[in-house]
Amino acid sequence: MCGIGTTLVEALHAGRRAVGVEYEPHWVDVARANLALARDAGVRHEGHVFHGDARQIASLLPSEYVGQAALVVTSPPYGPSTHGQVSAVPGVGVQKYHHLYGNTLDRGNLANIGHHRLLAGFTRILAGLNTYLRPGGHIAITIRPWREHAELIDLPSQILACGLHAGLIPVERCVALLARAAETDLIARGSFFQRDFIRKQREARLPLHLIAHEDVLVFRTALRRSAGSGISTDRRDSRRFLTDRARHTGNPKEHSGVPESWAA
Numbered sequence: 001m002c003g004i005g006t007t008l009v010e011a012l013h014a015g016r017r018a019v020g021v022e023y024e025p026h027w028v029d030v031a032r033a034n035l036a037l038a039r040d041a042g043v044r045h046e047g048h049v050f051h052g053d054a055r056q057i058a059s060l061l062p063s064e065y066v067g068q069a070a071l072v073v074t075s076p077p078y079g080p081s082t083h084g085q086v087s088a089v090p091g092v093g094v095q096k097y098h099h100l101y102g103n104t105l106d107r108g109n110l111a112n113i114g115h116h117r118l119l120a121g122f123t124r125i126l127a128g129l130n131t132y133l134r135p136g137g138h139i140a141i142t143i144r145p146w147r148e149h150a151e152l153i154d155l156p157s158q159i160l161a162c163g164l165h166a167g168l169i170p171v172e173r174c175v176a177l178l179a180r181a182a183e184t185d186l187i188a189r190g191s192f193f194q195r196d197f198i199r200k201q202r203e204a205r206l207p208l209h210l211i212a213h214e215d216v217l218v219f220r221t222a223l224r225r226s227a228g229s230g231i232s233t234d235r236r237d238s239r240r241f242l243t244d245r246a247r248h249t250g251n252p253k254e255h256s257g258v259p260e261s262w263a264a
């Protein structure tokens with residue numbers, strides 16, 4: 001899921017050690033090449049890419065990594081397609097390539113197994129990551145809603161539920177605008193294909209709007225367990241957190257104690 005290793009390279013430049021897992025062999029090779037370029041540029045921190053299915057992370061990562069990670073940055077696939085690359089050929093039009101996750105017949109790829117199995121698989125990944133995070137370690141997940149047959153799927157809220165089922169504690173839910181900051185305005189940065197899709201839907205009298213943000217969900221692992229109760233004190237805080245959030249949603253004027261980012 002580390003793709004071409006951009007996040008790993010940035011982590012190395014930030015003075016961190018970095019480990020990534022990627023399912024598709026081609027992108028494993030590209031990620032390792034990018035790490036090699038970082039080393040050639042003078043970065044001396046440790047970086048590794050492991051090839052395999054992140055749902056089987058316990059069989060991929062060495063045991064010495066258990067309880068060592070301070071931060072995980074990840075994102076689930078938004079269905080079988082990705083941003084890809086675009087070329088414009090006169091007389092042919094705009095063509096898209098490298099925009100699918102591997103072989104669409106590969107049922108081992110999370111992108112090809114259907115929405116509900118994707119959620120189950122991502123929950124399994126988050127539960128596995130829990131083992132490798134240190135107490136109080138964080139997981140940041142970038143995710144955005146997507147459309148299936150013109151219906152908006154609230155994938156961020158579903159991934160929030162995955163994190164809770166995996167035993168993680170929600171910390172923040174932020175909005176990352178997909179926009180360019182101009183002098184006086186924010187200019188949405190939707191792709192050509194996103195804009196083309198919205199235009200065609202509006203021509204068909206479906207009043208859809210361009211998705212202009214991604215959600216950033218931040219979780220952490222438990223800090224401690226309360227004496228004699230057998231339950232993490234953080235779990236109680238997590239339940240209180242979600243209860244307050246529900247009350248805040250029902251009555252926006254009522255102060256809930258929820259961090260501001262949840263209301264964004």
